[in-house]
Amino acid sequence: DTEVTQTPKHLVMGMTNKKSLKCEQHMGHRAMYWYKQKAKKPPELMFVYSYEKLSINESVPSRFSPECPNSSLLNLHLHALQPEDSALYLCASSQTNGGTDTQYFGPGTRLTVL
Amino acid sequence: AQSVTQLGSHVSVSEGALVLLRCNYSSSVPPYLFWYVQYPNQGLQLLLKYTSAATLVKGINGFEAEFKKSETSFHLTKPSAHMSDAAEYFCAVSDLTQGGSEKLVFGKGTKLTVNP
Numbered sequence: 001d002t003e004v005t006q007t008p009k010h011l012v013m014g015m016t017n018k019k020s021l022k023c024e025q026h027m028g029h030r031a032m033y034w035y036k037q038k039a040k041k042p043p044e045l046m047f048v049y050s051y052e053k054l055s056i057n058e059s060v061p062s063r064f065s066p067e068c069p070n071s072s073l074l075n076l077h078l079h080a081l082q083p084e085d086s087a088l089y090l091c092a093s094s095q096t097n098g099g100t101d102t103q104y105f106g107p108g109t110r111l112t113v114l
Numbered sequence: 115a116q117s118v119t120q121l122g123s124h125v126s127v128s129e130g131a132l133v134l135l136r137c138n139y140s141s142s143v144p145p146y147l148f149w150y151v152q153y154p155n156q157g158l159q160l161l162l163k164y165t166s167a168a169t170l171v172k173g174i175n176g177f178e179a180e181f182k183k184s185e186t187s188f189h190l191t192k193p194s195a196h197m198s199d200a201a202e203y204f205c206a207v208s209d210l211t212q213g214g215s216e217k218l219v220f221g222k223g224t225k226l227t228v229n230p
Contacts, residue, residue, distance in 0.1 A: 004157070042204055042220035043158065055215040090157055099146045099208035099216045100165040105157035 004106035023091030031097040120221035133192040137205030146208040
């Protein structure tokens, strides 16, 4: 099973709301990633967790707060977002954070900020 | 920092024709290279990857890519296009950060259209 699941599929939120995106994998992978993808653009890395520890934060604004409660779960907490944060948020996982490891992507959460 | 450049943001081919999507990398050391495909409103799926084992890499759905060090290229090909190949294709390279972690750096993508 090479599946990464993400919930919800779609999310509409106001600028004052607090919401969370959830990502789950059961492949025994120890690295998990959050990407942001704007329309007609490539994915941009936001965060990397390796063995449940944050290893990369690509200077993401603090209104995005990642959390890795265990090796199978990855959350992205959202607070006071801006309309320009509207995008497809992709989660991925890989065996480890090694250079040759394949990243498996979830279907994404389409976020709209009003 | 490592990077990849995809030549051609749009490629259009007829069904049954050769597919050629271009990717050039910039790296001073042998890179790890990947091709991913993204269908509309979906996540990314790995087509194939180069990890220095063999220069000709075969992937899923009949795609293959050849690593050419002399040309710093990793072009993606498929002998005969199918309508279902219409999608966005991303070339990516693995880059080591200052903190010692690996991250994927994507090219800008090439949208493939297949005409009947």
